[in-house]
Amino acid sequence: GPLVMRLYFIHGGNRIWLSSFLETAAFPLILIPLTISHLHSSSHHSPKPNLVSMKLPLFLASAVIGILTGLDDYLYACGIARLPVSTSSLIQASHLAFTAVFAFLLVRHRFTVYSVNAVMLLTVAAVVLALRSGGDRPSGESTRQYVIGFLMILAAAALYGLVLPLMELVYKRSKQRVTYSLVMEIQLVMCFFATLFCTLGMLINNDFKVISREAKDYELGESKYYVVLVGSAIMWQFFFLGAIGVIFCSSSLFSGIIIAAFLPVTEVLGVIVYKEKFEAEKGVALVLSLWGFVSYFYGEIKEEREKNKNGCPETELPQSLPPNA
Numbered sequence: 001g002p003l004v005m006r007l008y009f010i011h012g013g014n015r016i017w018l019s020s021f022l023e024t025a026a027f028p029l030i031l032i033p034l035t036i037s038h039l040h041s042s043s044h045h046s047p048k049p050n051l052v053s054m055k056l057p058l059f060l061a062s063a064v065i066g067i068l069t070g071l072d073d074y075l076y077a078c079g080i081a082r083l084p085v086s087t088s089s090l091i092q093a094s095h096l097a098f099t100a101v102f103a104f105l106l107v108r109h110r111f112t113v114y115s116v117n118a119v120m121l122l123t124v125a126a127v128v129l130a131l132r133s134g135g136d137r138p139s140g141e142s143t144r145q146y147v148i149g150f151l152m153i154l155a156a157a158a159l160y161g162l163v164l165p166l167m168e169l170v171y172k173r174s175k176q177r178v179t180y181s182l183v184m185e186i187q188l189v190m191c192f193f194a195t196l197f198c199t200l201g202m203l204i205n206n207d208f209k210v211i212s213r214e215a216k217d218y219e220l221g222e223s224k225y226y227v228v229l230v231g232s233a234i235m236w237q238f239f240f241l242g243a244i245g246v247i248f249c250s251s252s253l254f255s256g257i258i259i260a261a262f263l264p265v266t267e268v269l270g271v272i273v274y275k276e277k278f279e280a281e282k283g284v285a286l287v288l289s290l291w292g293f294v295s296y297f298y299g300e301i302k303e304e305r306e307k308n309k310n311g312c313p314e315t316e317l318p319q320s321l322p323p324n325a
């Protein structure tokens, strides 16, 4: 996702509302797995389940989270447009800390030595990357623009750090049984409202009118411009399905940890794909984040084993367990 978004900006794209719109605009794709899931459960259950299982309170909660996500997408795209990638990695550093704090406040997430270790290692990894960013201001960009980009990306981190635990809270508080189909319905509604929010931004900023001109001037050519836009939308849809799916199967903290663990992977891919320089910091960050990720996993497996030993095989989100778990 971030790599394709960067591809848009690197080669002459500069519409921020359009980029944020692309983060959720591919939501109709979710209809494919949803339909398959519906057909599957219709053939295995009688009476046949309803086509739409979401009830009004869940719909409203998903709509509110969708609008917050739309705002977050805008802040995120602002930062990516204005800052070098190494600086924008700061998002993830603070993002995980925000997720940890909100997960504690909203869903009373229980921390273990291993998850605290993972949060610390991943935060240090991202800070190591960000330390390199001091002299990174792109030529031709004013200090003011740079500072605005910095603040926007921090705000995006804080907001997304709130959105993930909020999602977990919605699953936990839901009066309905949360199945993976319902999770996909939530994603559909959430992405629809986020896209609506960004569409308004695009209309106000005349982005729709500019698209064809921007495509003609795009450095990689007109058709590749559209491939980048469509590719970006599809990538981000996977991102959201993954992010909220992990919350369903585990927790918002684990979702944040996976996002943070992928940050240096993105950096390394940036080196390979965009021929960016590979500084020592990137290697250090990669090792630290993999260590954090392994630490978290180790802690989870250990805890699971202990629970099983004590004859309590349940995980943290009993209400939202997949039906066949």
Ligand SMILES: Nc1ncnc2[nH]cnc12
Pocket: 023, 072, 073, 074, 076, 091, 095, 156, 157, 160
């Ligand atoms: N909108 C967003 N998309 C991807 N990663 C993010 N991190 C914080 N906000 C984000």
